[in-house]
Amino acid sequence: MSESAPQPLRIGILGAARITERALVAPARSGGHRLVAVAARDRSRAEAFAAAHGVERTHGSYAELLADPEVEVVYNPLANGLHGPWNLAALTAGKHVLTEKPSASNADEAREVREAAATSGTAFMEAFHYLFHPVTRRLHELLASG
Template sequence: MSESAPRPLRIGILGAARITERALVAPARSGGHRLVAVAARDRSRAEAFAAAHGVGRTHGSYAELLADPEVEVVYNPLANGLHGPWNLAALAAGKHVLTEKPSASNSVEAREVLEAAAASGTVFMEAFHYLFHPVTRRLHELLASGELGELRRAEALVAIPAPAPDDPRWSLSLAGGALMDLGCYGLHALRMLAPFAGGAPRLVAARAGERAGA
């Protein structure tokens, strides 16, 4: 007897962020999952997003969405500085959480999210999607097998065109900046090599530059 198909997930979206269409809407549809609700502080934006992407209904606040009993999974694509607080709120509401990276703004907040996720009994996942790419999986297979010998050195480089000067990803108050927005990918990738490198990396030196006007 063949196993039954997995039940579609019922997903609620916090905010009408630009990244949501590519990062969530298309994959959810291809997987047969349901977008049941979207919330935005400006309800008209939520309504426009729902109409464009076939979302079931809208809420005028993030708290309303978390209280929606039909929502079982919350996707959090808000500005970096809002990831931690709303991840904590979603976990407290008993929802599974898929959060854009980084999952928190600083180490104190990250520890709170980690502990809340561990205690929640739900699934919490940070959207470092590269980890599931066949190239990354093959790399880890090669390292695990020893086929290429021992890992001696690893470098990570991540580069994209710079956001516009007024883009919120530059905002310090919103936990923006090159490291939080993009560099976290490189750090995450290096940390994922820990099983093959004798343990997690440790900080030896760091360098940063200040962006004029930011």
């Protein structure tokens, strides 16, 4: 029996932040994933971002993006204070979430986000790549070696 190839992720982007190109656009493209939609505070900014990065469509608000049935994964590079509320909204909408750090503004907000991820059965991940960076791995090797 042959296994079917994994389907590309269908990604929606909250905001048109500069970090998105390096943190999401390039890796998504190299992995064969789709950039389905982007929303920004200013629709013209979302349109410019979509045109520059090959995003399929724009939405007039973050809420519209979360309501898009074709978006299955949300990337959240918004301002730090907006991470918790929009992570919670995305998880509540049944979307998987990759968020920039910090994932929440305080412990109570972090618990709410964690509970929403558990309740919705979605994957939630903070973009904290340092744990997996080769320099960090080497540092741990050196520390372990005494």
